[in-house]
Amino acid sequence: MTSPAATPPAAAALIARSNRLGADPKNTNYAGGNTSAKGTATDPVTGEDVELMWVKGSGGDLGTLTEQGLAVLRLDRMRALVNVYPGIDHEDEMVAALDYTLHGKGGAAPSIDTAMHGLVNAAHVDHLHPDSGIAIATAADGEELTTKIFGDKVVWVPWRRPGFQLGLDIAAIKEANPQAVGCILGGHGITAWGDTSEETEANSLWIINTAADYIEANGKADPFGPALDGYGALPAAERRAKAAALAPTIRGLASTDKPLVGSFTDADVVLDFLASAEHPRLGALGTSCPDHFLRTKVKPLILDLPASASVEESINRLHELHAEYRADYQAYYDAHATADSPALRGADPAIVLIPGVGMFSFGGNKQTARVAGEFYINAINVMRGAESLSTYSPISDAEKFRIEYWALEEAKLQRLPKPKSHASRVAFVTGAASGIGKAIATRLAAEGACVVIADLDLEKAQAAAAELGNTDVAIGVQVNVTDEAQIAAGLEAAVLAFGGVDIVVNNAGLSLSKPLLDTTEADWDLQHNVMAKGSFLVSKAAARILIDQKLGGDVIYISSKNSVFAGPNNIAYSATKADQAHQVRLLAVELGEHGVKVNGINPDGVVRGSGIFASGWGANRAKTYGIDEDNLGEFYAQRTILKREVLPENVANAVAVLTGPDLSHTTGLHIPVDAGVAAAFLR
Incomplete structure (x- = not known):
């Protein structure tokens, strides 16, 4: 060239x-x-x-x-x-x-x-x-x-x-x-x-x-027919809350054959279509342009309940409709497949439409999921134009099959690069705008995950997310982990952005290095509220999503060497880290029946890039050990068995391994990332 x-x-x-x-x-x-x-x-x-x-x-x-x-x-x-x-x-x-x-x-x-x-x-x-x-x-x-x-x-x-x-x-x-x-x-x-x-x-x-x-x-003024009573759009806040409540179940259903990432839109064009009398007939006809149905499948799954239906009623009906959809898709494949057709690629819907709420779309990554939704909006516009002047008449299912299961299309799919280890997974990382949390978010994104940067500072969270790529890769949300409402809002943003959550990393933390007699009740409460209570609240809220999805998942606690090591002048921090460490064991037992693995990481001496050390902890620890703060990282390195300084990226590596495919049978484990501290060996 x-x-x-x-x-x-x-x-x-x-x-x-x-x-x-x-x-x-x-x-x-x-x-x-x-x-x-x-x-x-x-x-x-x-x-x-x-x-x-x-x-x-x-x-x-x-x-x-x-x-x-x-x-x-x-x-x-x-x-x-x-x-x-x-x-x-x-x-x-x-x-x-x-x-x-x-x-x-x-x-x-x-x-x-x-x-x-x-x-x-x-x-x-x-x-x-x-x-x-x-x-x-x-x-x-x-x-x-x-x-x-x-x-x-x-x-x-x-x-x-x-x-x-x-x-x-x-x-x-x-x-x-x-x-x-x-x-x-x-x-x-x-x-x-x-x-x-x-x-x-x-x-x-x-x-x-x-x-x-x-x-x-x-064209006709009402190409989709008159309004259906009870199918109009819910108020914005109500429909997004309902969408967030339904999202984990819908993602789980759409991921029956293989895990997928989701995208959600409540655009007016979708809500208006679902509020009209003809939407069931038109939806059943499916899309026509090959570019459309290759992304959206031949037709969507449409919830046949009014907007007023409760979340519980909607979920029950979605399970029934999903079973019918899969049977129908299998029948479509069986009716048109020949001896040399590629194998069925999956019978789950790529588009799920909820009257009064909006549209969920799915794909192997967020961009693919988002584009599938955009294509279905194109299809709605096409149906509107065709019905305005005439009757919408897409190509036949037989012709759709000839495109969808075309040998040339199969060859194109086979040429796609192998997915990365965390492709189609969504990670929610607290305290992720800096330090260890940011390194974890960066590593998981590099491995193909979609990442939610949850941090006390919204501006920094959004900036950290922007460094990872566009909103198909990462978003930033404000979350004070001591506030249940903010945690719920952050997780709602996660499921509406990506369909659900698969990996939860409890990383948010702070520390005040003081001896017992100088540690106040306020010091104690602050550290326990952020780390012990905060991890509990985040895990509890995320567990509901993980259980509803039925896709398994991972919860990771960034604990500390201090959870097992009695360091000097550190009563409040070490006690709350021990609390976190035991939460790992407790939740590993409780969530295991849902396929959710819970593991912990015990870092030590992570000085460079650490928000905790920059906030005064480093100066206090340096004073405790009688050294200059600038030498703290080297000091920690020299007291380890390996004589290596521990960096945020080293902790991120451990998270990637624990949540990756190679440790699929490991739960309740604590991994030291401390370059070797014999006094903190687990036993």
Whole structure:
């Protein structure tokens, strides 16, 4: 590939056009659609000009497309594939044949739509998934509507699975209709073309906007039917509280086959859809655009109770509906699978709709879960447009199956990188804006977990979360662990952000280093309230979520060497750490029947990066030992067996191991992370 400075003009124009189109969700969904440009470049072997095509590669996103995301093909060789095309029964073989048309290293992997771009005789081509265009594409009389709305400038193409034959079909349609600027692909989306990048972009936007304007001007006022009594949106605070109460159960059901991360939205478009009389019928029809149902599955699970239904009633009914959903999905698979179909990938819903409350969506990570929800909102918009003008008529289940269990789709899934050790897990870490807690949060995020940074200081919590990535990776919440209401609010934020909680790390702490006679009742109460009581309150609140999910989980206590070692001038801190250490044993026994492991870590001498040491504890300990505070870390290191200073990252490593797959059968354990202190050996 050439450097960005040497990007060929056609490719540069393509990238700029793609970024503009992809930046506006009305034009296409995330990672949906593809664009291309044809032009010339110098062949480095012959020194002569060669005609090339640049096309968005498989899996890329138009809004963030760069040159590295383009596949680059020799146009003459790509078009020569027509001569060896074995027919529609063998068109999948043409995907592998594309490897022989690549220019140089070829860039990104070509997508299944590459033939559409290469065979159409136009310098620039856009294939997009706009809600307005798909609304026409999924209307029962979509072909007639296409003519009525666009005249002869846009041509109807009956549904055909993406591939080489569809490219041939569109190429023939363009050739037969020189006045046309694009087409509506039945059940799917739109394609537009032009002689220049600017003309193609204008044609794409004209199709999208013309369709949207026609729907707006001619559509029914109530495309989803009249309001259903009792199905309207609950007040904001009430619906979010109900969503938080339902979330662990829903996530557990959606994770029956494999653990998934969740996302929640109570957007008006979802609430309005669920408040209307036609939503059960339309939901059962499922989505149509391949990009939609590959993310959302063929249809959602919809709770068939009014908004006023209690949490208990809703949970009971969700269990019944989930069993029915799984049986229905199995029947769908059995009805359409052939001897060479990939194995069933899981029968749980990816979208769960709760009237009056909102939508839960699920995926292997938060981004995938969030995008699945966004795609279902696209589907709602499509249904609204189609029902406004006609009747929503998506492609058949048989055709959906041919996409969902397509060998090419299976191959794409098999190429995905192996998930990290903590992928699909959600961690709630207290005192995580600095020191040991921040190191733990950082390590768990690096291992693929979604992380909730819970800290007394909201601004610092949010800043620490931002360092880990966007809100698909981490969020920051304010939690005073001595306050049950703040703990509940923090955990509510966690389940609404990520669907639930799998790992709870009781790390929040402080210390006052004083001898017995100088330790006040207030000193004692403060340390016990934050660490002993705080850990108890957090564990109690989180346990309800862990039990409701039925996914097991981990509770980790960051205790201390002092929980077993009688250090000098340290009565209150050491006593509360001993309390925490015994909570580990007690909860390991009590929560084990729910598959929840409870373990502890006993660090010592963690000076660098420690909030406790920075708050005055370090100065007090240095005074106790008669050394300079700057030398405290080295002092602690020299008194250990290994003569190594203990860092926050060392504690984080232990958390990662305890909560990872390798210690799945370990509970009630305390791991020393102290570089070896013989007096604190557990026995």
